[in-house]
Each structure stands twice: as C-alpha cells, then as structure tokens.
Amino acid sequence: MGYEPVVGLEVHLQLSTVTKLFCGCATKFGAPPNSQTCPVCLGLPGVLPVLNARALEWGIKLGVALNCQIAEVMKFDRKQYFYPDLPKNYQISQYDKPLAHHGHLDIVVNGQPKRIGITRVHLEEDAGKLLHDASQTESFVDFNRTGVPLLEIVSEPDLRSSDDAYEYVTELKAIIQYLDISTCNMEEGSLRCDTNVSLRRSSTDPFGSKVEVKNLNSFKAVKLALEYELQRQAMALDQGQRINQETRLWDAKTLRTESMRSKEEAADYRYFPEPDLVPFTMSREQVDAIRRQLPELPAQRAQRYQTTYQLSAYDAQVLTQHHVLGELFEDALRAGAPSKPVANWIMGDLFAYLNAKGLEPEAVKLRPEWLAHLLELIANGTLSGKMAKDVFVQMLERGQDPVDLVKEGGLQQIVDVGALEQIAQDVLSANPKSVEDYRNGKINALTHLMGQAMKQSKGKANPQQMTELLKRKLEAIPK
C-alpha cells in the first residue's frame, strides 16, 4: 500500500573555531587523548564558563543564511544526563530560546524546487569520545572533544523522501562550506545526522508515530538508512502492526536500523537555565553587521552562473555545490579559459576522477590556470580530445602544469602533414584486405585502418585529421 513519508532531520555541526565553546582549549582533531583539556571542560568544581564570541557569531551567521529569525535574548540551559563522556554530568545547550528559529532552506529535488522549514538552530557543547575497542576489559574516554562548539540545526518535518533528505543535507553542507564555519567532514564527525521518520496514508492525515534514527555518519547513510526505515515501517503497517515511538540506531555494516530505546525509556533531561552564563541581548545592529558579512551563497552563485555564463540550471547547481569547484571554475575563467568547456571538464572528467578515487574536491591539487592551459592546448591543436583526457589525469596525479607534461612526455599531437601522410600510406599498404573491404562498401573497415594508424602514431595523430586523410586516400585509389 502507498504511504507518504514524513521526515525531519537534525544535524549536529562542529564549528571549526580555534578554541572550545566555554574555555580556551584547542579544538584540533587527532591530538593525543586528553591533551586539549582544562578544569573548565573537565567540569572540575568551581570553574566558570565564558562564551566563545566567534562561535556565537558563526551560529548567527548560519541562522541568517538559513533565513531564520535571530533571538534577541541569548540564553543557555543545562541539559542533564549521566554518561561517562560528559564530565560535568550536564551539557550546556540552548533549550527554550535557540539563537535562531523559523527559517527555511530551498532545495531542488529531481528538478523540482522545494522549501524546507528550519525549526531552530542552537549552540551547545560537544561531549567527549568513548573508546571501547582498545581493550577487552576496559573502556577509555578522550575529553579533547568535550566543549567543542556544536550547532544543532533542526528541520521541520517537511522532507518527503530519502532524496529530499539527501538534497537537504547536501545543500546545508554547501552553505556551511561557503560560510567557512566548519570542515563538514563526516568521517571525522564534524557533521552528524539524526532523523525522525514516520509514515501516513495521505498528506492530509495527521503524522504517524515517529521513529528517531541516529548514527547517520555519511551522506550515503542518510539515504540508505531512510530507505531502509521507510520500507521497514511500510511493511509493518501493511501487516497491520503499529509503529512504536522509539529511537533506533543505523548500523552501516548490516545496513539495518536496530531498536535502541523505547519511548518509555526516553531520558528526562531536566533542563534549567545555566546559572553561570547570564542571558544577554543581541542588538539589531549586531545581527545586521553579521548579515553584511555573509558571502555569496550557493543558490545566489548558481543564479549568477546562469545569467553571466549561460550555464544550465543543472550545471550551475552542480558547480556551486562545492565551494572549491565554483572557485576553480571562476579562477579558470579569469585565467582566460572559456566558460562552457571549463564547466564540462569539471563536471565530466574531474567528477569521474573524484568518483573513481573516492575523493572530495578539496583533496585535489588542481590549479585553475592548468585547466586554462589544457583548454588552450586543445584549441591550438597540440592535444587531441583523447590525449587531453590522459593529460588531465596526469595533471591531477602528478600535480603538474599540462604545458610541462606535454613537453616532458613528448605528447604533442603530430601536426606535420607530411608525417601524417606517411603513416596513412604505410597503413594502407600493410592492410590490403581492409582496403579492399572498404572499396567494396564495408565502411566499417575504416575503423580498423584508423586503429592501426593511431597505433602507429603512438596516439599522437589528430584522429579527425587522420580519418579525413585515410578517407581521401581510399577514395583516390583508382577502381
């Protein structure tokens, strides 16, 4: 039977501030365990938290970018739970007054624009990290992460499919990267996702019982976990079962969600205002000053690419999804390259390379002027399209200017007509059977002859030119 999925997403984002949210400890990832701690983040008695102004500014920045209303009074609360990764036994968070609320994020799903409501954005501190694998009998805790600033971004239950959710996270990540407030590295845990999922028979029905799915630690996991959970719920409903309100955990190994705790076991966090941080006001001027610092965002940039460079809506969206790709595109144009071919190279060969290697665009050493040089080498006939593709990969692998690669590798296309003629003549003499076939109307024979000619030229002949040459010579042989 058909159901309508109702999905909301909760994203936890680690901000890349140099210091923690309430103390001066460093936030560097991968430091030796417990080397970035102090009495404040360890929750020793008598310490007082001091708010990191930069973290607040960045939170407001994201709030503004997500079209939110910004709270006039900033207030923090204590969320209490007992777990070994939380030395204070409470987390400083924002409960009833999030720093930003009532916003929206526009996404495009399969060509269709969609507006997703943003319920709230709030600032809180991260917990420590428990390590269970180092020993059979002991667990360890690393407090380096304790107190690292986190933004929690909660969407309205406006998502209707796993594709919606995927696009939402992708667009959110793009905006965050444009704002340059987080590395968004899901593997290092700087962007973490939880989701609320329910099904209903039709879009006018009230929401069904919702299940929270946690531990979505990659973009793929967001999609796969949602697909699994939606199917699990649909099957249960089809069999006349009820959906229990519960929290489930996504297991990336088994590709299933497992029940973690039911509604009855849900924690009571006993929030109350953090007495060590007094509430304070944000003036409209302060918020406007932050608003003025906002860079061009992905949607605006995509619009500009369409109007300025006549790119299609799709191309513009893809190119602006990663901040570095947009930069690469524009810098290559500045280096003299034409827009459409640059866009094609980035979305074609570069994407293929990234996919094949499983790399993020940030990981690639590609200078924009190299791309411009490559296009120049194609335009002036030094490289054929096919050779350029090889040079492109070499350029990425070796991190070298294509001009140098061509020089070093003797990769120039043969432009000497005499040399090309000689090759064509040799090939025709060596393959009388194919020549005969061609003359008897088997046009396919030309393909074989071309292959031989390219082989003999070691790939350096311009294929178009060689085809012309072979054809002309074949036609010229008297009947």
Added chain:
Amino acid sequence: MYLQTRTEGFGAEPKRRILLGTYVLSHGYYDAYYLKGMKVRTLIKRDFDDAFKRCDVVVMPTAPTPAFRIGEKLDDPLQMYLSDIYTISANLAGIPALSLPCGFSRDGLPIGMQLLAAPFKEDVLLRAAYAYEHATEWHRRQPALT
C-alpha cells in the same frame, strides 16, 4: 562505579539535595516546583529592589538562633534549612551581603548581623561594616570556651 563512589563520597545532606533538585526539575513537576520557585525568586528580588530605592543597606540577623551544638539537628533537615533562611535571600536576589559580630546571647553565644546592599554595592557594605566596627567592640570579644 557511579553508585559506589557517590554512596561513599556524599553525606546525607548532599544526597538529599541532589534528590530534591532532580525531583523538582523532572518532567511533570517542573512547572509546579522549579518554575514556581523561579517566580518566587523574582518576587524576592523585586522586594529588595524596592527596598534599595529607599535605603542603602538592609540590616537583619545572620541566623534565626544562636549556634546549636554540633550534630544537634542532623536528623531534622527542615530545621537545618531554616537556619539558613536569612542568608539565602542574598543568593536568591543576586545581591551582596556581609555578616559581622554584633553581640552575645544570654548564654554567651556570639550573634551575627547581616548587611545587604544593592547589586554591585559591595563598597557600601564594606564601609557600613567598617563604621560599625569603629563604633563597637563586639568583634574584639571572644566567647568563653567550655
């Protein structure tokens, strides 16, 4: 580990307060106790705000009774809380307070006087206390130890 260290390390009173605090913040009791408490606190603060419009310092006893014997009221927590009744006003209202000797009971036990002033008026408190010490000798007298 939680259970054993907390059982051993905390006395009866801290345990009582942790339980009470947990209870009043719990889901379903928050409005009746914690929220109500916060509102009462605001009323207390307003009272002091009003008072400090008319005077610089409020004077009151530090404690409702002279000192009792060690361990005397341990099994009566309510009486214990009531011993603090005059000092917690300052905490609730968010104002500075200062306590200084002001005499002795009939049994020879020292009695404390508390001065309270408006927020950030510590200087007023210290000057008033200093003037009182210049005018009296209570702070120089020691109770007889038996």
